[in-house]
Amino acid sequence: MSASVEPPAAPSPVLEAVLRTLARRGLPTAEVYRKRGRSRRVEQAEAAATSAFVQERAWAVRAGSESGSFFAAGTGEPRPEGPWPEPGGRPLALPEPEIPEPAPPSTPADLDAPLVGEGEGLRLLASLGRELDSALPGARLLRAALEDGWSEGELASSRGVRARTRHRVAALHVEARGGGKASPAVALYLAAREARRFDPLSIARRLAVRLEIAAAPLAEPFEAPEVVLAPPVAARLLLGLAPLWIGSQAASHGERFRDGDGRLASPAVSIADDGRLPGGVFESGVDGEGVPCREVVLLQEGIFRQPLLSWRDAGRAAGETSGCSRRPSWRDLPTPGPTHLYLKPDPRLAASALVGAVRRGAYALDVEGGMAVDWEAGRFALPVCGFRLEGGRATSPLRGVWLTGEIASLLRGIQAVARDLTFHPLDGMIGAPTVLATGVELRRGA
Amino acid sequence: MAAHLTSPWHDRPVPFARLDAPAIARALSQIAERPEDLADAFFERREDIELAPDSTEGPGVRTLCEEGFAVRLLRGSETFLASRDGIDGRSFAEAVRQVARALPSANYPEPALPLGPWEDAAAPELGEFPGLVLRAIRARHVGFPLRLTVRRHRREVAVVGVRLAAAPEREVFYSCAAELPWGRHGELLTELSAASADGVAAACAALFRARHAGPAELASGVAVLGPGATAVLLHEAVAHALEADTLAATGRPEAALGLQLGAACLDVLDDPAAAPAAVARTTDDEGSPVCRRWLLRGGVVEQPLADALWSRLSPACVPGAGRRGSRHLPPGPRSSHLELLPGGAPEEDLFAEAEGGLYLEVASRGALDPASGEFTLRFPYARRLRGGEPAEVLGPCALRGRVADLLSRAAAVGAEAHPAGAGWCAKGGQKLPVWATAPALRLEGVAIA
Numbered sequence: 021m022s023a024s025v026e027p028p029a030a031p032s033p034v035l036e037a038v039l040r041t042l043a044r045r046g047l048p049t050a051e052v053y054r055k056r057g058r059s060r061r062v063e064q065a066e067a068a069a070t071s072a073f074v075q076e077r078a079w080a081v082r083a084g085s086e087s088g089s090f091f092a093a094g095t096g097e098p099r100p101e102g103p104w105p106e107p108g109g110r111p112l113a114l115p116e117p118e119i120p121e122p123a124p125p126s127t128p129a130d131l132d133a134p135l136v137g138e139g140e141g142l143r144l145l146a147s148l149g150r151e152l153d154s155a156l157p158g159a160r161l162l163r164a165a166l167e168d169g170w171s172e173g174e175l176a177s178s179r180g181v182r183a184r185t186r187h188r189v190a191a192l193h194v195e196a197r198g199g200g201k202a203s204p205a206v207a208l209y210l211a212a213r214e215a216r217r218f219d220p221l222s223i224a225r226r227l228a229v230r231l232e233i234a235a236a237p238l239a240e241p242f243e244a245p246e247v248v249l250a251p252p253v254a255a256r257l258l259l260g261l262a263p264l265w266i267g268s269q270a271a272s273h274g275e276r277f278r279d280g281d282g283r284l285a286s287p288a289v290s291i292a293d294d295g296r297l298p299g300g301v302f303e304s305g306v307d308g309e310g311v312p313c314r315e316v317v318l319l320q321e322g323i324f325r326q327p328l329l330s331w332r333d334a335g336r337a338a339g340e341t342s343g344c345s346r347r348p349s350w351r352d353l354p355t356p357g358p359t360h361l362y363l364k365p366d367p368r369l370a371a372s373a374l375v376g377a378v379r380r381g382a383y384a385l386d387v388e389g390g391m392a393v394d395w396e397a398g399r400f401a402l403p404v405c406g407f408r409l410e411g412g413r414a415t416s417p418l419r420g421v422w423l424t425g426e427i428a429s430l431l432r433g434i435q436a437v438a439r440d441l442t443f444h445p446l447d448g449m450i451g452a453p454t455v456l457a458t459g460v461e462l463r464r465g466a
Numbered sequence: 467m468a469a470h471l472t473s474p475w476h477d478r479p480v481p482f483a484r485l486d487a488p489a490i491a492r493a494l495s496q497i498a499e500r501p502e503d504l505a506d507a508f509f510e511r512r513e514d515i516e517l518a519p520d521s522t523e524g525p526g527v528r529t530l531c532e533e534g535f536a537v538r539l540l541r542g543s544e545t546f547l548a549s550r551d552g553i554d555g556r557s558f559a560e561a562v563r564q565v566a567r568a569l570p571s572a573n574y575p576e577p578a579l580p581l582g583p584w585e586d587a588a589a590p591e592l593g594e595f596p597g598l599v600l601r602a603i604r605a606r607h608v609g610f611p612l613r614l615t616v617r618r619h620r621r622e623v624a625v626v627g628v629r630l631a632a633a634p635e636r637e638v639f640y641s642c643a644a645e646l647p648w649g650r651h652g653e654l655l656t657e658l659s660a661a662s663a664d665g666v667a668a669a670c671a672a673l674f675r676a677r678h679a680g681p682a683e684l685a686s687g688v689a690v691l692g693p694g695a696t697a698v699l700l701h702e703a704v705a706h707a708l709e710a711d712t713l714a715a716t717g718r719p720e721a722a723l724g725l726q727l728g729a730a731c732l733d734v735l736d737d738p739a740a741a742p743a744a745v746a747r748t749t750d751d752e753g754s755p756v757c758r759r760w761l762l763r764g765g766v767v768e769q770p771l772a773d774a775l776w777s778r779l780s781p782a783c784v785p786g787a788g789r790r791g792s793r794h795l796p797p798g799p800r801s802s803h804l805e806l807l808p809g810g811a812p813e814e815d816l817f818a819e820a821e822g823g824l825y826l827e828v829a830s831r832g833a834l835d836p837a838s839g840e841f842t843l844r845f846p847y848a849r850r851l852r853g854g855e856p857a858e859v860l861g862p863c864a865l866r867g868r869v870a871d872l873l874s875r876a877a878a879v880g881a882e883a884h885p886a887g888a889g890w891c892a893k894g895g896q897k898l899p900v901w902a903t904a905p906a907l908r909l910e911g912v913a914i915a
Contacts, residue, residue, distance in 0.1 A: 067714050067779055072547035073564050074794045075557075078532070082525060091525040092587065095532040095551035103586045109518055109526015162715060162837075197837070205837045353524050 034097055035176040041100035042083045043178065049112045050083035050178045051309070052098060055350045057171025057187075062141035064149075065163045071138045076171070078350040084112030093351050115311050115331040117180045128213075128299070131188045136168040136215040144220060148194065151224030158199020159231055165193045168215035173347075175310045183310035189301050190215040191445065196227045204234040211301050211445035230386060233405045236417035242408070244462045246381035246435075247423065248374050251442040253384045253404055254452035258291070258363055260391035260400060261427065262447075265291055265318040266358060268336035270327030277398070277428045284324045285431035288366070291319040293328045295343055295359035301449050308347030308354040316342050322431075330356035346448065362451030365441040371454035374438050376412035382462055383407045383414060384423055398427050404462075418462075425460040433459025480634040481533075481582030482509050482624035487631040489577035493559065495628045496574060497539050497566040504540040504774055505565075506627040506753060509533075509553060510793045511581070513620045517592040519613040519645075529587040536793040537561040543779055549794045553579050589618045595642070595658045602660075602667030610674045613645040614666075616658070619899070625753030632753035637745045639887075639899060644670050648677040649846050649862075650830070654887030654899050656742040669828060675859050676847035682860035684914040688823035688851075689865070690816050690906055693880070695829040695845065696806060697888040697902035702832035703841050703869045704734050705801035705900070706893065708761050710776035710783050712836045719770050720782035728765040728873030733807040735760050736771060736787060741803035741901045742885055751797050752788035759787065761804075765873070771799040791896030798894060804902040809879025816880055816908045818854040824914060825849040825856040826865075831889075839868045848914070863914050875912055880905030 035052040042050040056077045063070040080093040081104075088107035136144070145164045152159050168190040175183045190212050197205040208227060212218060249257070264274040264284065278284045295304055295313025306312055309331075316339075317325050326339025333356075334341050345354040375383055385406035392401045401424040407414035435456040443451040490507050498505040511533040518526050535558065536549035548561035555576030562574045596614045603609065617640065624634040640655040644666060651669040655662045691699060706712055707727070713719040728734075738747040738756040750756055752774050760768040772780065773788030776799055788797035817825070825848065832843040843865045849856035865872070888902040 065711075065714075068543045068545065068711075068775060070545040070547065070796050072545075072549065072794070072796065074548075075550045076794075077551045084525065088527075089525040090527040090529070092529045092531075094530065095534055103584065105515070105527045105529045105587045107525070107527060109520060109522060109524075112525060351530055353528075 032174055032176070035174065037100040038081060038098050039176060039178055042081070042104070045104070047083040047085050047107065048178060049085065049089070049114055050081065051114055051175065051181070052177070053080045053173060053175045053347070053350065054098065055079070055171055055173045057169060058135065059167055059169030060135045060138065060141060061165065061167040062138060062145065063163070063165040064142065064145045064161065066160070069142065071142070080350045082112055082114070082353075083107070086111050091353055113332070114177050114179050115181065115309050117182070117310070118312050130214050131186050133214055133216070135170060136166065136190070141166050141168070141215065144215065144218065148220040148224055151220045152196060152227055155224050155228035156198065156231055159196060159228060162195040162197050162205060164195075166215055166218070167191045177310065181310035183306045185304055185306060187304070188213055190218070192218050192223070194223065194227065196231060198231040198235050200235070203231070206230040206234055209445060211443075211449065213299065213301055230405070233385070233407075233417040233419050236419055238420040238464075239408070239418045241464050242462070244380070244382040245458060246378045247457050247460055247462065248378060248381065248383045248409065249455040249457055250383065250385045250406070251440060251452045251454060252386050252444055253402070253423070254363060254455045255444045255446065255450040256387045256391055256402060257400070257430070258361065258452055259446050259450045260393055260402065262358065262361070263395070266328045267356075268327065268329060268333040271324070271337055274324060277431065278324060282324055283322050285319060285322040286434045287321040288434050288437050289319055289322050289431065290317065290364040291362070292317045292364060293342070293344065293358050293361045297360040300360045301443065301445070302359045304359075307343030307345045307359070309343070309345045311343035311345065313343035313359065316340065328358060328361070332356065358448035358450065360443065360449045360451060362441060362443065363437060363453065363455070365439045365453040366437050367439045369436055369438045371438040371440045374436055374454055374456045375409065377456070378409045378412055381409045382418055383409050388419065393427070400424065400427055400430065421462045421464060423460055424463055429459035430457060433457050478585075479582060480622045480624070480636055481511050482622065482634040483582065484580045485509065485624060485626065486578040487626050489575060490558070490626045491628050491631070493562050493574050493577060494537070494626070496570060497562060498628050499568065500541065502542070504627070506538055506625055507558070508536045508538065508751065508790065508793055509624045509626075510535065511622045513587065514617055515587060515589040515592065516615060516617045517589075517596070518615055521613055531584055531587060533581070534793045535561070537565050538796065539565045539567070540775060540778070541567070543775070545775060545796050547796050553581060555579050591658050592616045592618060595663060598660055598663035599644075599666050599670070602664045603671060606667065606671045608671050608674055611647055612670060615643045617641045623751060625749065625751065627753055630753060632749040635747055635749060637747070639745050642666055646670060646673050649673045651846070652889065654889060654901070656744040656887070672827070672847055672859070676861055679847065679859045679861040682824055682845075682848035682863035682914060684824050684912065686911055686913055688820040689909045689912050689914060690820050690823065690825050690851065691909065692825070692827035692906055693884040693904045694886045695826045695843070696904040696907045697804065697886040698829035698832045699843055699907070700734055700804045700806055700902060700904060701801065701888045701891065701900055702834045702843060703873055704728070704761055705736065705771065705804055706834045706836070707839070707869050708767060708770045709799045710770050710772040710780060711799055713770055714776075715836045719772070719776065719780040722767045722770060723782060725767045726765055727767050727870055728762055729876040730765045731809055731879050732762050732765045732873060732876050733760075734762040735805045735807070736801045736803065737805055738802035740805065740903070745803075745899070745901060747802060750786050750788045751790045752785065754785045754788060756786045756802070757784065759784070771801055773797050773799045789896070789898055791898050795896055798896065800891070800893070800898060801900055804888065804900070804904070806879065806883065806904040806907070808881050808883045808905045810881055811878040811908070812881050813906055814854060816878055816906055817851055817856070819878070820851045820908060821854070823851045824860070824863075825851050834869065839870070840866070841869050841872060842866050865912060865914050867912070872909070872912070875909045876907055877910040878908040880907065
C-alpha cells in the first residue's frame, strides 16, 4: 500500500512491552509490527451487488535467538505474555536502524481523504458501465469491484528501529463483454492512491478498444520492423526481465547481455526503483522493515549501474542497499521486491509522436497472458494485442500474436520512450511510458 | 514409527459455545426490516501453524491466530457486509449499524460475546512428519534435494441468524508442500500418518523419476485419470461449472437444469457431511444445512451449487453450499466434498482397454474460464500404458478442452473410490480447501500435449 512516513515517534508502550518480554524469555532479537486499517469495497455484477466495510486490527512478531526463530501473527493487540511458539529453524536477522532521509514536508492530502462512500462507489461503477456502452454500444460490465482502503502501521525492533507509516490505496477490477452473444470478455486491474482518481471515461475507452480487438479475427503473421509498446506491455516486459536488475545475482545474470562497454540497453533506457516516489501507490518513507526508502538508479542510459538490493544483500553484490522489503499484509513475512520499478520517461516526447512516426509496424496495446523467458536461449515471448500500423495510422486490429525475440535485441533496439509514464499493479507497482522498439518480432505462436 | 500423528483438536470445545445467540439475533432482527431480508452474523477463529524447511532463511516456525466476525444483510440481490478483526460486543453493535439501511431510533444492543481461550500455538505432530516422508523416500531407493513445508490448519465458525443459530463447526486438516528441483507437489491431508507420508513420498519420487522424461503426447486416444487427478477434474469441470454465480455469467442458472453435461457414467455429488470426519460439515458458512447434492446424475445436471443469495435469485437452486474464505468477504456458492460414484470397472480393466494411452495419476492444477467454458488440467508427469499396466514415465502435460466435450468423453468409471484432498481452490480470491472421493476414470478420444 502507499504511504508517507511519519517522523519517528515515541514507541508504543505495547510494542516495547512485547520486546522486553521476549528478551526476558531468551529471544533478544525481535521485531513487533502493528497494523490497523479500514476499507470500503463495492462490487457490481450483472445479477447482484455487494457493499462491504472492513476494519482490520492485527499484529505480527518475529523473534529469535542463536538457536532458532519464529514468526507469529494475529488479530487484535499483541499480548506481551503470548502465547508464543517455540522457535525453530535458523536465527533471525533484522536490519540496523538508519537515519531516514528527510520526510516529505507535509502529508499528501489524499492520505486523509475519506474513503469512498457506498453510494459514491456504486455511482462510479454505474458511470463506468454507461461510458462503456457509449464507447461501444451493447458492451456491458460483467463485474466491477472497487476497493478503497486506508491503513497505518507501527514497527519497533530490538535493534532500535522505530517507524510509523500511513498508507492509502484503491484498486479497481473490471470484467467486460462486447455486445454480441458470443463476444469475448476482457479484464482490467488498476490501482491508484484513492478511488476518486479512477476516471470512468478513460477506463471505458480502454475497455472498448480491448473488446473491439478481442472480437477481431486472428491476425495473419506480418513483418513489423517497428513496434510501439504501450505502457502495459512495456511494464510487463520490464517485470519479466527483472532478474537483470533485481537481487544480488542480477549483475552476473545480465553479464552475457552486456557489451564490452557494459551497455545492457540502448541509451533511451534508464530504469529506477523508488519506494518514496511522490504520488506513487506504495509511496513510503520506510519499507516493511523500517529501512528508509530512496530512489536507486539501476540502469542509466543503457549502462548497468547496480541491482536493486535490500539490506540482506549487503556484501553479496556491489551497490547500495535501499528499503525495498514489502509487507503486503500483517500475515506475511517481509520479502524484498520492487516497490515502484519504472522505465524513466522522456518528457520531450508524446506517445502520439512515436505512433505517428511508424511507417510499417504494430502498436502493442495490452498483454493477453503471461510472459515466458528462456534465459538459456536468451529469448522472451509475450502474448499481446493491439493494432497494425501503417504510415503512423492504425489499420487493423491485432490479436493472438506473440511479441518475441532475443532479450539483447529488445533492450538494444529501444529507439525512444515517451513521457506518458503509467504504473501497473503487478509484482509491486511497475511503470513504463510508451516505447518504440525495433529488433523484435510478432509471431502467431511463441 | 508413529502410526498416527494427528492432533487431538477434534475433541476440544469450540470457542463460540457461549455466544449470546438470542442477543445477537435481537440486534440482527432490527436491521432485517423487510420480510424477505436475511440478516446473519458469522464468527470465525482460525489458526495456521507452519513448520518451514530447515533450509529456509526465515523463521522456522510460523503461526497465525486470527478471529473476527461479519454482519451481513441480504436484501433482494444486494449484500451489505461489515466485518471486523477481533470479537467484542461494541464492535458488533457498530458493524450492525454500518449494515443497517435505516438509522435506528436507539443504539443497537451490545451482545455478550465471550470466547474460549486460545490454546498454545503448538503442533508437535508437524515435527515428525518430514522425517516420515524422508524415510519413505529412502525406502524407494532414491534420494534428491527436497524442501518440505508442513502446516496445520484449524478453522472454527459459528453463524447466528435472526431465527436460527447453527451449531458451531470446526475443520482441522493439514497441508504439505514439497519443492524439488524438478517441480512441486502439494497435498491436503486430514491426518499426518505413515500412510500419508508414504503418499507424499510416492509423489515426490515420481517427480524425480520424470525429471528427464520425454514429453507426454496423445493426439486422440485413451487416458486413465487416477483418483487424485479425477478429483481435480471434478472440481474444475463439474463443481466450478455448476456454481450458480459461474452459470449466471452466461445466462440463468436454472437453465442448466436437465442439461446433458457429461457422459451417462458420471454421477457426481457434493456432500460436505460425507467428507472425512476432520473436515465434515453439517451446515455451510451461512448456517444453512448442507445436503447430499446431485450435481450430475447420469451426466445430466440436477442441482447447481448455490448459497442463500443465489437460491433467492434462482428459486430452482437450493442453498447449503455457501462458503467464505474469510469473514471479510461475502459467501459464494462453492463445493466442499465432491464424490464421483464408483462404476463397475476394476482398475486392471481400465488399463487393459487403454493400450498405448496415458495414465495420469495426479494433476498439479486446473483452471476453468467461466466465460468460454475452456478448461485446462495440468499433470506433472504421465505414464504410458502398455500391456495393461503403467510403463515408462513421461514428462509434464496438459489436457485442454471445453467442459461439455471433455466430460462427454468419460467412458468408464473405476470400481473403487478413494478419499482424496482435491486441493486449494482460490476462485475470486477466496482460498478454500476442497475435498473429494473419487475412483479412476477413463477418457476416450482426448488430446494431451
